[in-house]
Amino acid sequence: METKAVNRPMRKKDAMALVTGQPVYTDDLAPKECLIVKLLRSPHPHALVEEIDISKALKVAGVEAVFTYKDVPDIRFTNAGQTYPEASPYDRLILDRRVRYVGDPVAIIAAETEEAAERAMRLIKVKYEVLEPVLDPRTAKDGPILVHPEDNWQSLCPVGADNKRNLCSSEASEGGDVEKAFAESDVVIERTYHTKANQQAMMETFRTYAYTDIYGRLTVVSATQITFHVRRIVATALGIPKSKVRVIKPRIGGGFGAKQTAVSEVYPAFVTYKTGKPSKIVFTREEAQTASSPRHEMYLDVKIGAMKNGKIKAIELHTLSNTGAYGEHGPTTVGLSGHKAIPIYSKAEAFRFTADVVYTNVMAAGAYRGYGATQGIFAIESAIDELSHILNIDPALLREMNITREGDFMPAYYGETANSCALDRCLARVKEMIGWESKYPRRIMENGNIRAVGLALALQGSCISGLDVASVAIKVNDDGFYSLMIGASDMGTGCDTILAQMAADCLLCEPENIVVYGVDTDVSPYDSGSYASSTTYITGNAVVKTCASLIEKIKEYGAKKMGCNPKEVDFDGKRVYKTATDESITLKDLANFAMNFSDTALYASEMHTSPVSPPPYMAGAVEIELDRETGKIEVINYKACVDCGTVINPNLARVQTEGGIAQGIGMALYEDISYNKAGVMRNNSFMQYKLPTRQDIGTVEVTFESSYEPTGPFGAKSIGEIVINTPSPAIANALDNAVGVRIRELPLSPEKVYMEMIKNED
Amino acid sequence: MLRFKNHIFPGSLEEAYELNQKRSNKIVGGNGWLRLGSKQCVSIIDLSNLGLDGIEEKDDEFIIGAMTTLRELELNKGFNEYTGGAAKEAVRHIVGVQFRNCVTLGGSIYGRFGFSDVLTLFLALDSYVEMYKGGVIPISEFAKMKYDNDILVNIRVKKADIKTVYTSFRNQSTDFPVLTCAISLGSNIKTAIGARPARADVVEGEIPKDMEKYAIETAKSFTYGSNIRGSAEYREQIAYVLIKRSLSKLI
Amino acid sequence: MEIKLWINGKLINDDVSPDTPLLEYLRSKGCYSVKRGCETSNCGLCTVWLEDKPTLSCTVPLMRANNKHITTLEGLKSDAEELGGFLADEGADQCGFCNPGFLMNVLAMAKELEDPTEDEINEYLTGNLCRCTGYTGQLRAVKKYLEHKRKGG
Incomplete structure (x- = not known):
């Protein structure tokens, strides 16, 4: 296919609004009358709230409400932005009696001004029963201190989780005869690597506002990568029907995975649900640093067997991942440390990957760009160099000898082939x-x-295979311009633009002829979200499919208007024409006809998913x-x-x-x-x-x-x-x-x- | 965040001094650091209208007003000529231009922060702090004094036939320093080491013949502590390296 | 307290609470381009001009702006579009959240430094953090903009 828009540099559609500082982000749009929501956070890594006295706080002028664990539903949920049923355990309450890290929320304060909220916060008296924390992930599994002893803790998927062992998940997989391959190797190296938690540190911290709309529904506007998942998470946390929640994503000031967890959403959602008043929370940088969703800390034990000539025989990796106080993305990130690092060298005869993900009393981890692959690749790619020095082979050469090449089968990459x-x-x-x-x-x-x-x-991958979905809808408007509706969240990366570029080439028009609408769960077609590197690949494919079916509809309508069979016509982007005679009708006319005494909707919507993740x-x-x-x-x-x-x-x-x-x-x-x-x-x-x-x-x-x-x-x-x-x-x-x-x-x-x-x- | 009810611009130093005798009032410099605490005070006292900004060069000294910004110090031709660019070097790693347009030399010196680049620099120069009540005090003495309710009016640097080099070591280009080092060489040698991470200190002595030995011994003569930027042991090594490298530029 | 100041050339007389940082005050007056990225004067997102000097508005107590002229990106529309166009052409706008503060400082640099080298550009702008672009695309855009200005654009 000839491309005019695809593979061309093009300004992002929102570029000029962004560079001139237009008010397009969550906090720019929040109504001025929003209650300000602040969170009182635990000073202890592990404690039980014995007593909490909010009476003085409630007396502060301008304070609307103060909520504690006594006020929230006893329904556990996860903040992880993942397709239902989530791999991440349901281990959270909006506020819990047990606090599990320094920063865990203890009370929600809603006040007319920030100052009043802060003053009220200082007046809340909490008596804690301080418990011993587990801070070292290496001692967490089967240790004496349980982070989640509660009975209503729940794991929805078979990920090897057991809260009574501090296990968020565990897994094992292998291919080939691992023991034999190591036994036959001339050299076997074993090394342990350690990667730390890192903050995504996007410039816009977590922030959300909520209000009740004219239909009495809870509307949540948030800086999120997972607009649709937020609807489910908020509804689950509040224990209300999903039909009562609407989520809108404006422009986001960066995400990098941080906003693939609903870090801030439930608090204003809860306040507005309880008070009926609009409310907003804007995380301080300190909160964004200390109570958010950073990269999982991991310990990675690598074992590689190779022949003297440099041929790699076997790779084994055991990963211990620290998910912290809650399990968001714990079971899933760890898999990538093996499945997206080992397959760089698919020529190896055997591999084994095992992993434990443990709870500890530090801030919960989450999704950060690379999502476990980053940690695994640091370990494997370091070990390969260590091996090259032992073998006295140039590390570049050692890689050339062993890397995956086009057409190779990749046993450790879910058995896919590198097409x-x-x-x-x-x-x-x-x-x-x-x-x-x-x-x-x-x-x-x-x-x-x-x-x-x-x-x-x-x-890395290009989606979560066999899981991620994206639907796209395109409609034809007056004079023939198109509306492209997507459910994927542009977080500054430019997906609104590149999807329009694809649509432009499919619909044989200029990208300027396509308007893109940001995500609104009431309006946009469903998309699992902007994560797992899936937008270009999955949503892009949905765009291609949608364009194809829209073109069929345009052709059918054009044929009908010209009184001929759709098989006799084609579409060149500007008009539908008879291939034999060149008699034609313009898209502009068709679009306008479709709005006047017409029974045809020039509209198409298709969904895409993929069994592979190239x-x-x-x-x-x-x-x-x-x-x-x-x-x-x-x-x-x-x-x-x-x-x-x-x-x-x-x-x-x-x-x-x-x-x-x-x-x-x-x-x-x-x-x-x-x-x-x-x-x-x-x-x-x-x-x-x-x-x-x-x-x-x-x-x-x-x-x-x-x-x-x-x-x-x-x-x-x-x-x-x-x-x-x-x-x-x-x-x-x-x-x-x-x-x-x-x-x-x-x-x-x-x-x-x-x-x-x-x-x-x- | 710093909360206060009044922002007062006194018309005279005496008025400022009077206000500053109350514990609930605080003098604000560039407001870079003060506001980071969760302090509550009644009033902040602002010296902006007292003409304390600017660098005056005289035949025998520089008089640098307390409200001079670090950016002004960085760009001032006369003072940078005198210090061989050490003034610029001492501030150019501090956060960014916009920050240095805000924060003041008086705030930096009065604060006597452990991480202070500028305190280290001035310790190596023949510098004095003029306090409103306390009079003119050698900066090395001032650096050891406890905080009081006096007002820092300006910094005076006596001109001498010296060469100065400023160096610092940072883990990241605009981070707080792991260590700072300023050396001036005239008829004798003055070596100031800061970010130890305690307050900067200075030693003075005869010009050494064996530079390596001087670097080792001088680095050893200071005490060091540990924080997230570096351990005491590592800081001593960095002190040795910075002293040695500075000397090679000076001699 | 009573304050008088000019925001983007417009005179404002107001009664304010003095511990409001200039940043929050500007946003309350509709200057939404001014963003907060941290509480510790480290990010540069809130950069405005205080009497033509690039300044961190989070660090300036409001009364320091009394009788002063403040300029935000809202007051520099044509400059923003011109310089911003170069960023957009590199795809270096990305999430956009740091852009206004960055533009304010680039425009200040363009006035202050004559023909800066790459190192001088990086040093002048180093207080403007950006987590999306890795700075390389921003540098390309700034160099092209300065070249364009040199040629009389």
Whole structure:
């Protein structure tokens, strides 16, 4: 198919509104009379509320209501934005007597002003029975302290969960004869890696407002990636019919997975439900840092067996994942640590993947770009380099020998076949871009610093296969412009635009002729949501299908108007014409006829789902400069090459990649959620949790090596998540190449590097 | 967040001083740090209308008003010429231009924050703090004093035939420093080390012959503590490295 | 307390509570481009001009703006469209939440620095955090905008 819009750089449809600062975000739109909702949070990592006295708080002028655990329904639910029945356990109440981390809400305060709400908060007296917390995930499973001892805890899916063992889930899978493959290997290495929780730190924190509409229904407007799931979550939490809830997503100031959990929604929803008044909550940055949905901390035990010639025989991974106080995305993220890392090397004869996900008394984890794959890939891609040094084989060469290539069967990737795969070309390209042959492994600079290179590979998925769905609707309006209605949430990534680009090529028109409407559960067709890298692939396919059936309808209507058989006509985007005589009727006329004494709706809607999740692939190569006296790593150059299938919008794909790499650099070098001994998180602000600035990322260069995915729209696969996966292992590998120091725990802070260097010298 | 009822702009230092004798009142500099606490006060006292901004260069000294912003310090030609660019180097890593347009030198110095870049710099220079009641005090002495209710009016830097180098070490480019180091070299050598993470301190001595030895011994002569940015042990290593590197630029 | 100030050239006399940060006051006056991203002066999202100097409006107590001129992106419509167009052309607007503060600082830089190098650009703008773009696309846009201005655009 010839493309005019697809594979072209095009401004995002909302770009000019965004760059000129128009009021398009949740808090810009909230009614001024909203009650301000604030949460009193637990100062203890584990405690029971013995007494709570709100009488003084209620007397503060302007305070509308204060709610405690006594006021909320005793219905457990999950905040995870996942398709029902959710894999994440139903382990939450809106407010619970048992508080499970420092920051767990104890009371909801609603007041006319922020000041009144804050004053009321200070006047609530809580007496806690302080309990011993479990803070180390390595001691959680079958330990003496239970995070969720309650009897109405519930796991809806067979994910190996058991609250009486602190287990949020556990799993095991393998392929081939693992023991035999290890026994036959010349070399077997076993290493343990540790990745920390990271905050998505999108610039717009969690925020939601709620009001009652003219039909008496609860309307929730929220910065969310999961508009439809929020409807279910809010209805479940409040114990009201889903028909009573409407959810609207305006523009969102970034998500990266954070907003795939309903972190803020239930609080104003509950307040408005109880008071009948509009209310809003805007999380402070401190709340967004300490009581939200960060990446799961993981311990990863890797075992790799290989022959002396570099042939990898077997890969085994055991992951211990820390889901914290609640299980959002716990059972699902962990799977990706194995199933999206091991298949980079599908030529191995055998694999085994086992995992436990445990509860602890720290902030609950959630979904963060990469969703477990990031952690698994750090471990596997670090171990591959460690293996290459033992085998004395160039790590790039070792990868070339073992990577998955187009047509390969991938046993660890749910038994799928790599029908589109340019990983080999991506690897070759980044080697060339970074100058691997001349720069590997290191060179010493005049000032004594060392420049070294390192690389890493990655894959991800393009949806949750056999689960994710997207429906799309398109209608023809006056004069023939189209409305494209989607249920996927554009979170700044540009899906509204790239879906319009696809529709434009299908409908043979300009993208400007298509208007896109943001998500509203009352209006938009159902979509499971913007996560799991599924929008381009799943919603994109739904667009293609919908366009095809709309064109049939346009042709039928055109034929009817011209008094002929639909088989005799075709559509060229502007008109329906008889193929034999070229007699035609314009789309404009058809569209207007359809609104006047017509029995035909020029409207189509189709749904898509996929039994497969074709992986995008990526290679990243970094050049670092290491200060040997301080241990400080500076990123000089980062080169990346991505195979996301057909690139729908090169500008947006490039910026996605550059942004993912910068986040990955932050994760690799300094982003480090940590707790003191009392279970208090130490990184509660941007002062104590440093994101990379524009001075910290070096020169990033991105290219694409496209394969063509036969099941993708226009041959496309995903891009959104894979891009964060390579920096951590690439930088750790570069460090090893620089000074022979291997650090297996992120981040690679200067002190950690320096202390390891000293240890090596001893 | 800092809550207060009145924002007062006194017309004289005496008036400001009187107001500042009440515990419920606070002097606000650039408001970069004060507001981060959950303090409640009745009034904030603002010195903006007292002409305390700006850098005055005289034959023998610089007089830098308490309300001079860090950005002004960064861009001031005369002072940067005198310090060989150390003034700019001491502030350019602090958050960003917009922040440095807000926060004041007086606030930074009066606060005597452990993480302070500028306190480290001024300790290496022949600097004095002029207090409204307390008079002119050498900054090294001021750095050790307890907080009181006096008002910092300006900072005076006596000109001398010295060369100055400022360096800092940060885990991330605009983070608080892991360690700061300012050295000035004239007839003798002054080395100030800050972000230890305690308040900066300074040692003065004869110009050493063996630079390596000086770096090791001087780094050892300070005490260090640990926080999330680095351990005491690591800080001492960084102090050694920064001293050594500064010396190589100076000599 | 009584305040008099100019927001985007428009004189306002008002009675205000002095512990309101300038940021919240500006939003209450309809300047929704001014965003809050943190409470610790670290993100740059709330950047406005206070008498032409880029300033963090979260850090400025309201009475400091008394008798002063404040400029927000609402007051720089044509500049915003011109510079913003370069961002849009790179796809570097992304979620857009940091854009207004970023634009305010780029426009201030364009007035203050003559022909800045890439390092000078990055240093001037480093107080503007962005989590979407990784900054690289923003840098491309800024360089193209400055080049366009140099050529008299």
